[in-house]
Amino acid sequence: MTDMIATLSTKKENRLGKVLEHASGDKRFKILEAHMKKHQFKHDALIEVLHKAQELFGFLEEDLLLFIAHKLKLPASRVYGVATFYHFFTLKPKGQHTCVVCMGTACYVKGADKVLAAIEEKTGIKAGETTEDNQLSLLTARCIGACGIAPAVVYDGTVTPRQTPQTALDRVKGWTSHGN
Amino acid sequence: MVIDDLIEIAEKEKAARKPCVVRCCMAAGCMSSNSQGVKEALDRAVKAAGLEDRVEVRGVGCMKLCCQGPLVQIDQEAPGATVEVQTIGKGPLYEKVTPESAASLIETIKGGSTDVSAADPQHPFFTQQFSIVLANSGIVDPERIESYIAAEGYHALHDVLREMTPKEVVDALIKSGLRGRGGAGYPTGLKWATVAKTASAQKYVICNADEGDPGAFMDRSVLESDPHAVLEGMAIAAHAVGASQGFIYVRAEYPLAISRLQTAIKQAKQLGLLGSGIFESPFNFSIDLRIGAGAFVCGEETALMASVEGKRGTPRPRPPFPAESGLYNSPTLINNVETFANVPAIIRKGADWFAGIGTEKSKGTKVFALAGKITNTGLIEVPMGTPLRKIVEEMGGGAPDGGTIKAVQTGGPSGGCIPAAALDTPVDYDSLTKLGSIMGSGGMIVMDETTRMVDVARFFMEFCMDESCGKCIPCRAGTVQMHHLLAKILERKATLRDLQKLEELCDMVRSTSLCGLGQTAPNPVLSTLRYFRQEYLDLLREDALGPGANGHSSRTTTPAPQPAGGN
Numbered sequence: 088m089t090d091m092i093a094t095l096s097t098k099k100e101n102r103l104g105k106v107l108e109h110a111s112g113d114k115r116f117k118i119l120e121a122h123m124k125k126h127q128f129k130h131d132a133l134i135e136v137l138h139k140a141q142e143l144f145g146f147l148e149e150d151l152l153l154f155i156a157h158k159l160k161l162p163a164s165r166v167y168g169v170a171t172f173y174h175f176f177t178l179k180p181k182g183q184h185t186c187v188v189c190m191g192t193a194c195y196v197k198g199a200d201k202v203l204a205a206i207e208e209k210t211g212i213k214a215g216e217t218t219e220d221n222q223l224s225l226l227t228a229r230c231i232g233a234c235g236i237a238p239a240v241v242y243d244g245t246v247t248p249r250q251t252p253q254t255a256l257d258r259v260k261g262w263t264s265h266g267n
Numbered sequence: 268m269v270i271d272d273l274i275e276i277a278e279k280e281k282a283a284r285k286p287c288v289v290r291c292c293m294a295a296g297c298m299s300s301n302s303q304g305v306k307e308a309l310d311r312a313v314k315a316a317g318l319e320d321r322v323e324v325r326g327v328g329c330m331k332l333c334c335q336g337p338l339v340q341i342d343q344e345a346p347g348a349t350v351e352v353q354t355i356g357k358g359p360l361y362e363k364v365t366p367e368s369a370a371s372l373i374e375t376i377k378g379g380s381t382d383v384s385a386a387d388p389q390h391p392f393f394t395q396q397f398s399i400v401l402a403n404s405g406i407v408d409p410e411r412i413e414s415y416i417a418a419e420g421y422h423a424l425h426d427v428l429r430e431m432t433p434k435e436v437v438d439a440l441i442k443s444g445l446r447g448r449g450g451a452g453y454p455t456g457l458k459w460a461t462v463a464k465t466a467s468a469q470k471y472v473i474c475n476a477d478e479g480d481p482g483a484f485m486d487r488s489v490l491e492s493d494p495h496a497v498l499e500g501m502a503i504a505a506h507a508v509g510a511s512q513g514f515i516y517v518r519a520e521y522p523l524a525i526s527r528l529q530t531a532i533k534q535a536k537q538l539g540l541l542g543s544g545i546f547e548s549p550f551n552f553s554i555d556l557r558i559g560a561g562a563f564v565c566g567e568e569t570a571l572m573a574s575v576e577g578k579r580g581t582p583r584p585r586p587p588f589p590a591e592s593g594l595y596n597s598p599t600l601i602n603n604v605e606t607f608a609n610v611p612a613i614i615r616k617g618a619d620w621f622a623g624i625g626t627e628k629s630k631g632t633k634v635f636a637l638a639g640k641i642t643n644t645g646l647i648e649v650p651m652g653t654p655l656r657k658i659v660e661e662m663g664g665g666a667p668d669g670g671t672i673k674a675v676q677t678g679g680p681s682g683g684c685i686p687a688a689a690l691d692t693p694v695d696y697d698s699l700t701k702l703g704s705i706m707g708s709g710g711m712i713v714m715d716e717t718t719r720m721v722d723v724a725r726f727f728m729e730f731c732m733d734e735s736c737g738k739c740i741p742c743r744a745g746t747v748q749m750h751h752l753l754a755k756i757l758e759r760k761a762t763l764r765d766l767q768k769l770e771e772l773c774d775m776v777r778s779t780s781l782c783g784l785g786q787t788a789p790n791p792v793l794s795t796l797r798y799f800r801q802e803y804l805d806l807l808r809e810d811a812l813g814p815g816a817n818g819h820s821s822r823t824t825t826p827a828p829q830p831a832g833g834n
Contacts, residue, residue: 133577134560138519165578172579172736173560175519191481192676192712193638195726229563229730230481231520234638234710235296235333235645246299 103157106150115143116154123158130161133169137176146177174229182217182224184262187241188255191230194238198251202238203227205252210263223262268539269547270425273416276538280417285323287343287376288355289313290405291364293326294491295523296484296645297336301366305337308369316373325414328492330405331396332386333645335362339372340405355406359385391661392643397624399632400608401648404492409527412534415495421540423614427503428548436507437463440610442618444630449475449566449603450678450707451783452629452696458600461590462508465598470510472501473594473601475571476517476524479563480679481730483710485634486604488646490517490524493608494531498541498554500607503614505552508600513554516571519561528556563680563734567782568593568601570736581738582782603708605634625651629695639676639712642667649694656690659713670715674798678707680727680734681787683794684720703794705787720799721806725753727791735784742785745776749792756803762811766803770796 110116122139126132136159140151147170156166170176188194188203206225207213217224233239236248242258291306292298309324330338342358361372361383371381386393398404408414415421427436441456462470474497478486490497501513517525532554535541543551557575564570565580572594574580593599609631613621625631629651635658638644642664649658659665659675666672674684683704685692692698696706714723732746752769755761773789780786796803 129577131575131577134574135558135577138558138560169577169579173562175559175561192679192710192726193482193644195481196639196712196714196718196723228520229479229561229734230483232478232484232487233296233299234482234484234636234712236299236336237638237644239299246295248296248299 103153106153106157109150110154119143119155120158123155128159130159133159133161133166134173137166137170141176146180148178179217180221183222184243184259185224185226185241186243186255186259186262187226187228187231188214189231189233189237189239189241190227191232191234191237193234194230197237199238202240202250202252202255206255206259209256210259218263220263223259268545270422270429272538273421273425276413277417277419280413285321287318287322287341289322289324289372289376290327290330290340290342290355291324292328292330292336292338292405293409294329294488295521296329296333297338298523300336300363302337302364304366305339305364305369308366309339309373312370312373315370316377318373318376322373322376325408326410327406328404328409329401329488329646330360331401331646332360332362332392332643334643335386337364338362338386339364339369341372341376343376357388360388361385391657392645392647392664395653395657395662396648397632397650398648399612399621399624400489400496400605400634401492401646402612403496404488404646407493409492409494410530412495412531412538412540415493419615420495420611421499423611424499424502424506424540425546427506427614428546428550433463433507433509436503436614439613439618440507443613443621444618444625444628445606445609445613445621446629446696447603448605448609448633448708450681450705452706455602455606458590458602459504459507461588462510462598462600465591467598469512469595469597470508471594471597471599472505472508472510472513473571473575473599474501474513474515474604474607475566475568475601476515476521476604477559477566477571478518478521478604478708479566479734480681480708480710482636482638482676482712483679483708484636484638485646485709487521487524488636489604489608489634490521491527494524494527495535496608496611497528497604498531498535500610501554502541502545502552503610504600504602504607506550508598510600511551511553513552514557514575514594515554516557516559516565516575518559525556525558532556562736563730564736564782564784567784570782571601572599579736581736582784584781605709626693626695628697633694633706633709635709635711637663637711637713640666640670640672640715640718641713651695652693654690655685655692655694658694658711659690663713666713666715670717672713673716673718674714674720676704676712676714676723676791677710678705678787678790679710680730681705681783681790682707682710683790684714684723684798685794686798688798703790703797705790720795720802721753721757724792724795725750725757728753728788731784731788735788739779739781739785741776741779742781742788745772745780745785746788748772749776749789753792756806759806759808761807763807766807 152166156163214227240250313322340360368383437459445455446452562580565574567582570580570582589599632648634648676684728750732750735742737743777789
């Protein structure tokens with residue numbers, strides 16, 4: 088993000104012009120703009136717009152944030168501030184597959200920490216990171232509200248109940264190049 | 268829409284009922300065990316057996332015993348009769364149903380048998396429940412408004428709009444004794460009265476569905492199982508306080524709840540139960556959804572409102588309270604999901620009926636999410652004042668595999684650990700506060716003897732440290748230091764001086780933080796220190812206590828709970 092901060096202080100680079108040029112060739116920006124229009128470009132729709140942007144692009148890259156700031160007529164600092172405040176928004180690309188280990192209290196007392204440790208050891212990445220081959224992103228959640236079936240892990244959006252280190256490793260096997 | 272239309276919808280729905288209703292749980296817990304596949308298999312089996320005329324397969328909300336999902340219940344009446352709402356839920360409740368075993372359940376309707384085990388309906392888990400908020404959960408189809416209307420849904424809204432003045436509604440709420448179910452327990456009626464008497468052209472009603480406490484899933488279940496009850500409660504509140512716009516702030520982590528709410532709002536709009544001139548009265552009310560983006564602090568009301576406005580979710584000092592100046596600086600009523608879900612029943616059955624349930628200062632029921640080291644995990648709703656022992660030992664069936672219960676954690680990161688010695692405490696707002704915990708939103712995590720309490724304290728402190736919004740220094744820096752000290756204790760590197768420092772910090776952070784997050788962040792540490800101090804002492808450095816003092820203590824780890832502690 089140092090890039091972005093630098094841009095804000097050095098206007099003459101015409102970063103915005105480049106962003107808009109980049110946007111004109113990508114259909115997803117049009118969809119995003121239509122979404123902003125639906126919200127009448129209101130400032131309070133910022134979080135909704137960021138949700139949509141992340142849904143379309145997978146993550147929130149700098150150009151995208153600058154584009155949103157420009158269209159909603161908000162300072163880039165405000166957009167960046169909101170995007171980095173909330174855990175749900177990610178400024179880095181995610182891997183092909185995601186594995187979210189719930190670390191809520193119920194899952195934790197039932198051994199979610201061991202499940203996470205097993206996956207971390209197998210994949211060689213820590214929670215919050217993505218494997219080098221971009222295949223797997225390992226994440227943790229605060230609580231997905233599936234406490235009745237703890238410990239729960241979400242594999243590519245599918246909540247899976249009662250996980251053990253073994254079932255988890257079986258599941259992520261094949262998602263990583265050195266995972267077999 | 269007039270009352271006759273409502274009655275007609277209800278009658279039509281009732282007339283369409285079949286003698287046999289097969290209900291399949293379609294809430295998030297069971298769906299993650301493939302209840303979708305089970306429902307499809309049930310549909311196919313009914314078709315294959317040619318029973319379409321007699322049997323209805325209905326997707327419903329949470330059937331409570333989450334650990335045994337997917338759950339399917341079959342109710343049938345003698346030929347010619349139909350299954351009424353009142354008698355539903357008496358048939359066998361089948362557990363861990365698979366798509367493969369689903370067909371055998373349909374066989375039982377024709378007198379066949381099945382290998383699938385059924386829950387014992389006489390188990391205290393079911394018999395001790397008292398349903399107000401969850402009355403429709405597992406009974407009505409949450410994706411069809413007609414199903415809710417047939418269960419007397421939106422009748423209370425009609426009565427309120429056509430027969431009661433806003434003041435009468437507020438008075439009824441005050442009389443009912445309902446207190447906020449989000450955790451703090453502020454009297455709901457008083458809150459409504461404050462918003463009602465604040466003069467303003469624009470007022471708002473907000474439903475706080477940002478259920479952030481780890482280990483709590485009551486609100487998620489209510490939204491997934493009976494979304495219309497929440498909408499109706501909000502509309503009644505809006506009429507009482509004079510608001511025309513409502514927002515539901517719901518976590519992005521609950522996609523199913525979001526989609527059910529979207530469906531419910533759409534259906535209510537189509538029937539004119541939301542919108543303008545509801546029930547041909549001058550009352551207008553619309554509800555919009557706001558999806559959270561993963562910030563625990565947004566459960567705090569002023570932070571939540573900042574988030575609805577599209578800003579960083581940081582709290583601000585109160586006063587002014589939201590009731591006077593809240594969302595967009597207008598008077599705002601903000602209540603929790605479960606609070607709103609209580610409202611239609613209070614109007615329908617009367618404030619006196621509600622006030623007759625529970626204890627002197629805590630009226631009605633409370634929904635708890637029972638989880639952790641306990642045999643029966645799931646949702647329970649019990650009258651206020653029910654002893655904790657009854658909940659965890661009788662209803663929950665105690666610790667699994669012969670373990671012993673060591674403590675019960677309530678209130679999430681803002682709450683505390685109640686030791687097993689205090690299990691006879693009645694569960695109400697004041698008793699739990701006296702024990703150094705809080706009622707909280709209703710998460711109840713059971714811990715057994717393998718759970719290390721210092722580790723639990725560190726777990727919650729890590730949570731608060733990560734979730735601190737950073738606006739005020741005591742919380743931002745204090746949680747980091749407390750986490751550091753707890754980690755040091757767990758690494759067996761701490762001294763008595765560190766422990767003392769930890770206690771001082773707890774006091775400082777609690778007294779000086781801006782919002783509830785920081786003010787309550789020390790609670791898990793304080794309550795474990797209070798009841799399990801020996802576990803902390805045992806982890807101190809070998810030389811910390813002087814020779815022979817460490818690890819040879821005969822002190823009990825669980826002193827009897829003291830009445831009225833530091834709170």
